[in-house]
Amino acid sequence: MYSEKEVTIYDIAKRLDLSATTVSRGLKDNPAISKKTKKRITDVAVEMGYRFNTFASNLRSKRTNTIGVIIPRMNSSFMSDVLAGMEKVANEANYNLIISQSLESADKEAVNIKTMFNNRVDGLMVSVAYNTNGVSQFEMLLQKGVPVLFFDRTLDHPMCPGIIIDNQKSGYLATRHLLDQGCKNIIHITGNQERNVYSERQKGYESALAEAGIELNKDQTFVTMLDEQAGIDCAEQILKMSPLPDGVFVDNDNCAANCMMKLMDSGIKIPEDIAFIGFNNDPISKIIRPALSTISYPGVEMGQIAARKLISHLNGQQNINSTNSIVLRSELIVRDSSLCNRL
Amino acid sequence: MYSEKEVTIYDIAKRLDLSATTVSRGLKDNPAISKKTKKRITDVAVEMGYRFNTFASNLRSKRTNTIGVIIPRMNSSFMSDVLAGMEKVANEANYNLIISQSLESADKEAVNIKTMFNNRVDGLMVSVAYNTNGVSQFEMLLQKGVPVLFFDRTLDHPMCPGIIIDNQKSGYLATRHLLDQGCKNIIHITGNQERNVYSERQKGYESALAEAGIELNKDQTFVTMLDEQAGIDCAEQILKMSPLPDGVFVDNDNCAANCMMKLMDSGIKIPEDIAFIGFNNDPISKIIRPALSTISYPGVEMGQIAARKLISHLNGQQNINSTNSIVLRSELIVRDSSLCNRL
DNA sequence: CTGAAAGCGCTAACAT
DNA sequence: ATGTTAGCGCTTTCAG
Numbered sequence: 249m250y251s252e253k254e255v256t257i258y259d260i261a262k263r264l265d266l267s268a269t270t271v272s273r274g275l276k277d278n279p280a281i282s283k284k285t286k287k288r289i290t291d292v293a294v295e296m297g298y299r300f301n302t303f304a305s306n307l308r309s310k311r312t313n314t315i316g317v318i319i320p321r322m323n324s325s326f327m328s329d330v331l332a333g334m335e336k337v338a339n340e341a342n343y344n345l346i347i348s349q350s351l352e353s354a355d356k357e358a359v360n361i362k363t364m365f366n367n368r369v370d371g372l373m374v375s376v377a378y379n380t381n382g383v384s385q386f387e388m389l390l391q392k393g394v395p396v397l398f399f400d401r402t403l404d405h406p407m408c409p410g411i412i413i414d415n416q417k418s419g420y421l422a423t424r425h426l427l428d429q430g431c432k433n434i435i436h437i438t439g440n441q442e443r444n445v446y447s448e449r450q451k452g453y454e455s456a457l458a459e460a461g462i463e464l465n466k467d468q469t470f471v472t473m474l475d476e477q478a479g480i481d482c483a484e485q486i487l488k489m490s491p492l493p494d495g496v497f498v499d500n501d502n503c504a505a506n507c508m509m510k511l512m513d514s515g516i517k518i519p520e521d522i523a524f525i526g527f528n529n530d531p532i533s534k535i536i537r538p539a540l541s542t543i544s545y546p547g548v549e550m551g552q553i554a555a556r557k558l559i560s561h562l563n564g565q566q567n568i569n570s571t572n573s574i575v576l577r578s579e580l581i582v583r584d585s586s587l588c589n590r591l
Numbered sequence: 592m593y594s595e596k597e598v599t600i601y602d603i604a605k606r607l608d609l610s611a612t613t614v615s616r617g618l619k620d621n622p623a624i625s626k627k628t629k630k631r632i633t634d635v636a637v638e639m640g641y642r643f644n645t646f647a648s649n650l651r652s653k654r655t656n657t658i659g660v661i662i663p664r665m666n667s668s669f670m671s672d673v674l675a676g677m678e679k680v681a682n683e684a685n686y687n688l689i690i691s692q693s694l695e696s697a698d699k700e701a702v703n704i705k706t707m708f709n710n711r712v713d714g715l716m717v718s719v720a721y722n723t724n725g726v727s728q729f730e731m732l733l734q735k736g737v738p739v740l741f742f743d744r745t746l747d748h749p750m751c752p753g754i755i756i757d758n759q760k761s762g763y764l765a766t767r768h769l770l771d772q773g774c775k776n777i778i779h780i781t782g783n784q785e786r787n788v789y790s791e792r793q794k795g796y797e798s799a800l801a802e803a804g805i806e807l808n809k810d811q812t813f814v815t816m817l818d819e820q821a822g823i824d825c826a827e828q829i830l831k832m833s834p835l836p837d838g839v840f841v842d843n844d845n846c847a848a849n850c851m852m853k854l855m856d857s858g859i860k861i862p863e864d865i866a867f868i869g870f871n872n873d874p875i876s877k878i879i880r881p882a883l884s885t886i887s888y889p890g891v892e893m894g895q896i897a898a899r900k901l902i903s904h905l906n907g908q909q910n911i912n913s914t915n916s917i918v919l920r921s922e923l924i925v926r927d928s929s930l931c932n933r934l
Numbered sequence: 935c936t937g938a939a940a941g942c943g944c945t946a947a948c949a950t
Numbered sequence: 951a952t953g954t955t956a957g958c959g960c961t962t963t964c965a966g
Contacts, residue, residue: 256959267937272961280935297731300709303650304959307942312646323671328664332694344706347690351675363687366643388640476874505878512880531819532875535848537855599943610953615945623951647943650958 255298263292275300306368315558316364316372317347318357320401324502325530326547327375330399333551334373341559343370350377352473358385365389371558375400378440378473383408395561395568399554402444402573409571411554413578415445418543419452421580422497422525425541427460430590431495431523434462437470437482437507438499446471449499449527474499479506486522487514494522494590501526501533501542508536508585519588529581538584545578598641606635618643649711658901659707659715660690661700663744667845668873669890670718673742676894677716684902686713693720695816701728708732714901718744721783721816726751738904738911742897745787745916752914754897756921758788761886762795764923765840765868768884770803773933774838774866777805780813780825780850781842789814792842792870817842822849829865830857837865837933844869844876844885851879851928862931872924881927888921 257271264271266285274281274289281289292298306312315338319327331347338345346367350357357377364372365388372389374396383403386396390407402410419436426434436453439446454464470485472478479502486493486507498504504526508518518524518538526533529544553574561568600614607614609628617624617632624632635641649655658681662670674690681688689710693700700720707715708731715732717739726746729739733750745753762779769777779796782789797807813828815821822845829836829850841847847869851861861867861881869876872887896917904911 254959258959268959269938269961270936272959273936282935285935299731301650301959302710303646303655304942305961307644307646307650307944308959308961310942321671322665322674323668325666328666331665331692335692344710345691348688349674349678367645367687502874509878509880531845532878535852535875536878537852537880597943601943611943612945612954613952615943616952625951628951644943647958648945650960651943651945653958 254301255293255296256301257298259296260289260292260298263296264288310368312368312370313342314344314346314367314369315555316367316369317345318350318360318364318372318374319347320350320352320375320377322347322349324528326528326545329547330375330551330554333548333553334555335551337552337555337559341555341563343555343559343562350380352378354378354380361385361389365392365394369394370562371395371397373397373399373554373558376403376443378443381442395558397554397558397568399550400445407569409557409568410444410573411550411557411576412444412573413545413550413576415448416452416455418527418545418578418580419449419497420456421452422449422527422541422543423453423456424459425580425582425586426495426497426523426525427456427462428591429495429519429523429586429588431588432462433468433491433493434495434497435468435470435482435486435493436497436499437472437474437478437503439471439474441471446499453497468493472503474503476502476506479503479508480510483507483510483514486511487516492516492522494588495524495586496522497525499527501528501530501540504540504542505532505536508540519585523588524585526585533581533583541583541586542581543578544581546576550576597644598636598639599644600641602639603632603635603641606639607631655711655713656685657687657689657710657712658898659710659712660688661693661703661707661715661717662690663693663695663718663720665690665692667871669871669888672890673718673894673897676891676896677898678894680895680898680902684898684906686898686902686905693723695721697721697723704728704732708735708737712737713905714738714740716740716742716897716901718742719746719786721786724785738901740897740901740911742893743788750912752900752911753787753916754893754900754919755787755916756888756893756919758791759795759798761870761888761921761923762792762840763799764795765792765870765884765886766796766799767802768923768925769838769840769866769868769929770799770805771934772838772862772866772929772931774931775805776811776834776836777838777840778811778813778825778829778836779840779842780815780817780821780846782815782817784814789842796840811836815846817846819845819849822846822851823853826850826853826857829854830859835859835865837931838867838929839865840868842870844871844873844883847883847885848875848879851883862928866931867928869928876924876926884926884929885924886921887924889919893919 348360399411441447525541533540560566691703742754784790868884876883903909
């Protein structure tokens with residue numbers, strides 16, 4: 249595989265007439281080594297083209313300084329923000345990140361967990377797939393003392409904290425905003441109710457309706473995959489409804505945008521006929537016309553907090569198990585798609 | 592760190608009164624082991640809670656079965672497709688992927704390359720950052736015989752093939768399409784001309800203008816970061832131009848969409864006043880109104896081909912150095928944003 | 935501040 | 951079809 253022979257700390261040691269131990273320490277800013285020796289070591293290391301062997305180190309020290317991350321997909325601006333936040337904190341604390349996608353499949357997620365397990369990650373941060381069922385797949389990690397932390401889409405487990413937003417309140421705020429605009433017949437396009445993020449938002453939707461004295465109608469909650477196709481399909485369903493709804497709350501901006509455009513292409517006026525609000529504050533919400541009202545939540549911060557929490561546990565500064573969940577702030581952003589003012 | 596003591600192949604060997612070698616082979620589908628023994632081994636392994644130690648294996652075998660991927664960002668639908676393609680091929684060939692983002696920074700990219708190097712990736716696939724300069728940062732890998740392959744945003748190096756589309760032709764097609772619609776005063780919003788993807792598209796733009804007998808005007812080429820802000824900034828610049836351009840070709844759909852919306856917000860009619868065409872066939876191009884004409888290119892396929900190429904080299908089936916580049920098909924997609932028909 | 939010795943868990947090479 | 955031996959390159963432990 250490799251054309252040149254690898255340089256080891258023994259080669260450096262021989263050259264400098266030192267022991268391998270000293271070289272190892274010198275390469276690592278160990279305080280027991282004098283500045284002078286340290287400099288000689290690093291200089292020769294560079295000169296000889298030495299590269300650190302992570303495997304030997306990990307094998308010996310039984311620590312990998314690696315944190316695993318499993319997410320449904322990386323192609324959303326929210327996830328991209330989360331990862332950026334995690335990476336920053338991890339890098340600063342000298343941890344590497346291994347990132348893998350479940351592509352919304354519980355099976356693929358289970359494989360990813362296993363791979364992370366075999367790769368001996370020091371800890372794991374997960375936002376679970378659409379159809380994940382139960383938490384048993386994490387037991388092997390927990391039994392070996394590998395901490396697991398959930399963010400955004402969480403599971404309930406006494407050992408695993410979750411970093412979340414208040415989805416119920418956000419769902420309430422979104423629905424309440426439509427009600428305040430005079431909507432009386434509001435659809436909620438949501439996802440698998442096993443996922444906290446969607447069931448909580450549904451609860452918020454329901455409580456806002458209840459507060460306004462509007463009876464809950466099960467046909468007005470659409471459980472979907474929340475992808476582009478779902479947006480289009482929902483639009484078609486909505487067009488068949490009679491009377492038409494006068495407001496739509498969608499748990500994902502991308503899905504909302506697709507739904508909205510399809511309706512507009514069919515002659516529906518937004519927000520005059522139907523008011524819209526999405527979720528995530530994805531860049532797309534600012535670009536479409538009418539601009540999409542939405543709920544904003546802080547991806548970068550969520551990633552940073554998750555990583556910080558996990559790393560402080562790994563470093564023994566703070567036990568993760570004492571935390572149940574950390575709730576971040578979310579915010580209603582009003583744009584044209586919901587400003588119908590029917591009152 | 593770990594609460595239980597790790598089970599090794601020696602533990603399994605002792606329990607079954609076999610040698611560690613046999614256990615190692617049995618765990619690996621080595622044909623030299625009888626089915627019966629194999630089954631006994633795997634059963635006991637599961638029972639004892641054995642987990643394979645990647646580090647010991649890598650240390651000994653000097654192979655990691657890991658391929659590194661460095662990309663500018665993962666938050667685009669194109670990159671997401673590329674990664675999905677790579678992951679599929681890699682998984683099937685029993686390779687793992689380590690993915691990292693340069694966030695368009697050459698410095699961060701250099702750090703990533705170093706990390707990949709230390710992690711002893713068997714090979715590396717890279718789409719370079721916006722401002723990457725030269726190829727020297729890859730030399731350390733190449734010197735150790737680690738193959739490097741570029742995709743989409745490539746660098747010129749005799750040892751490193753590139754998987755690309757014909758950017759010049761695509762730029763030509765986009766510009767030519769605007770010309771065919773009767774545009775005579777066409778802006779090209781592009782990126783760093785050191786990047787093949789942008790300089791080639793610029794060449795295509797220039798050749799289409801030349802063919803139409805239109806003189807090239809340097810002020811009509813905007814070199815930008817091609818992000819959302821750039822789209823807005825360009826719109827502001829365009830509004831100050833006199834006469835206004837009648838066509839805009841943008842090297843990125845997201846930037847194009849932002850530019851277009853800003854212009855429309857300022858009263859410009861698209862495509863009547865200014866025709867627009869983007870690049871990438873990002874989902875956003877289908878959602879905005881008018882729908883954005885664009886150039887489509889196959890992300891999943893690009894990822895698959897890149898991974899296949901690299902892996903067949905690693906497996907010794909095909910030498911990578913004999914290939915200079917592989918060019919995939921790209922395609923003009925006409926939507927409403929460019930249908931002005933001024934002829 | 936530095937060193938000697940041992941061993942992390944696996945697999946390659948060479949037996950049998 | 952299975953076993954023996956040795957060693958991958960590092961860090962830990964104990965000793966100076």
